[in-house]
Amino acid sequence: MRILVTGGAGFIGSHLVDRLVEMGHEVVVVDNLSTGRREYVNRGARLVVRDLKDPGWGEGIGAVDAVFHFAANPEVRVSSTEPRIHFDENVSATFNVLEWARKSGAKAVVFASSSTVYGEAAVLPTPEDAPIAPISVYGAAKAAGEVLCGAYGRLYGVRCLALRYANIVGPRLRHGAIYDFIMKLKRNPEVLEVLGDGTQTKSYLHVRDAVEATLAAWRRFMEDDKPFLALNVGNRDAASVKDIAAAVARAMGLSPKLVFRPATPDGRGWPGDVKTMLLSIERITQYASWSPTMGSKEAVERTASQLVEELAS
Ligand code: NAD
Known part of the structure; x- marks a missing residue:
């Protein structure tokens, strides 16, 4: 398959790209290298340096079968003092990715969401149907991204798998x-x-486990017909x-x-x-x-x- 990974020069994205290349997929990475590093990008993948905040970022990328949207500003602390950065990097950029997916005919988006969408959860381990009540702008931006993804799935057929990661290390x-x-x-x-x-x-979940969880959930989601699904990924x-x-x-x-x-x-x-924070992982283990x-x-x-x-x- 031809796969686009945004943020593929970053921490989780680069490990994911390594595995996708190893599995024989054709991988295109889009990253603005703001925190990502060129040398992290697998030599078997093509790196396109673009900023997702630019609505025209996707020009010339070509059609893909799936998008893994992992680019973001992941610093929860920054979102308290600089909320606009998180709106721009995590909401606007996600919207631009979804728009590109819709226009280019991509059938599925895997969205890197976060445990922070639950805020201070009343139930531990927290299941996916717990209230979405973030206490940080980062968490709110991820929740907004999920809601947009869900609408694109239901309205335009750009099916979306939102993975709510615990702390990945x-x-x-x-x-x-x-x-x-x-x-x-x-x-x-x-x-x-x-x-x-x-x-x-x-x-805390090791990135090796997080990447295997991501691929296992994506493979299963591709056989499914749900327009949107959220899964916790944690320990x-x-x-x-x-x-x-x-x-x-x-x-x-x-x-x-x-x-x-x-x-x-x-x-x-x-x-x-x-x-x-402790996520229930019953849903992903079964699914x-x-x-x-x-x-x-x-x-x-x-x-x-x-x-x-x-x-x-
Ligand atoms: P990271 O900072 O290492 O990777 C993010 C990548 O996105 C970087 O390579 C950066 O250069 C790129 N990027 C940022 N803004 C961009 C833009 N506007 N245009 C293009 N590229 C841009 O972060 P990470 O820890 O690998 O996180 C990956 C994803 O997983 C993020 O969406 C993050 O919010 C999410 N997540 C991470 C964790 C964690 O514990 N690391 C937990 C929950 C969710």
């Missing part, structure tokens, strides 16, 4: 707590500043920010003093930070016959070692 990750802690400890090995009170507890367990700090310190062979910086009276890292191969703590520990090595030079 692994090689090439350049944002989030693991990466931040490594960079801070490189600057000062004695003290580690932790955003929040360290008790924030969330589900059955969770890890705390304190666990992450300990894993990073261990991977670097350090014993720093932890200094906690809660941004809110209830210990969040920043306004809009969800304190506890796509997929299960994670490693738990949250193992995914965090492995990533800490992998990134320490990757960032050594």
Whole structure:
């Protein structure tokens, strides 16, 4: 198949492209390289450097069978202070992708959504039919993207699979707590500043598992006829920010003093930070016959070692 991956020079997108190329698909990557890296793009794929905020971004790309829309600004914290960036990068850009999909006749879009659409969920593990009530502009932008995708599926036949990812970690990750802690400890090995009170507890999934989940769900969705489907992609367990700090310190062979910086009276890292996140993965395990191969703590520990090595030079 001919497949377009937006954000294919970024963390999750580049791992996904590696697998799609390995499976024999013809892959076109569109990325503006704002955070993505040219060298992450598999040599078997074609990289087109374009900005999805430009409505004419898709000119000359040619027809594709499926679009994996993974380009975004994934920094939840930025969305609290710079909401317009998130509207532009995560809502406008998604609209431009859907418009291109409609006009070019693409039959399916896989949309990288997020656990943040649930906000502070009342039910844990959170199932897909829980209320959509984001507490960050990032989460709101992802929810808006899903709603647009659903309408394009029902109205124009551009079928949409929205995958609500938990925290995904692994090689090439350049944002989030693991990466931040490594960079801070490189600057000062004695003290580690932790955003929040360290008790924030969330589900982490290794990117290898996340890519297999994505492909398994997509394959099954292609045999289906639903115009829209949302699936959680996460782990059955969770890890705390304190666990992450300990894993990073261990991977670097350090014993720093932890200094906690809660941004809110209830210990969040920043306004809009969800304190506890655990997704129910019952739907995807049944629908796509997929299960994670490693738990949250193992995914965090492995990533800490992998990134320490990757960032050594
Ligand atoms: P990333 O920042 O590594 O990758 C995003 C890519 O999109 C980058 O290569 C960047 O250059 C590109 N990009 C950004 N804006 C663009 C634009 N306007 N035009 C073209 N390219 C653009 O992020 P990631 O962690 O790989 O996340 C991939 C997707 O998964 C995102 O949609 C993100 O919101 C979603 N997601 C990620 C996580 C996670 O834990 N990493 C969790 C939930 C959802």
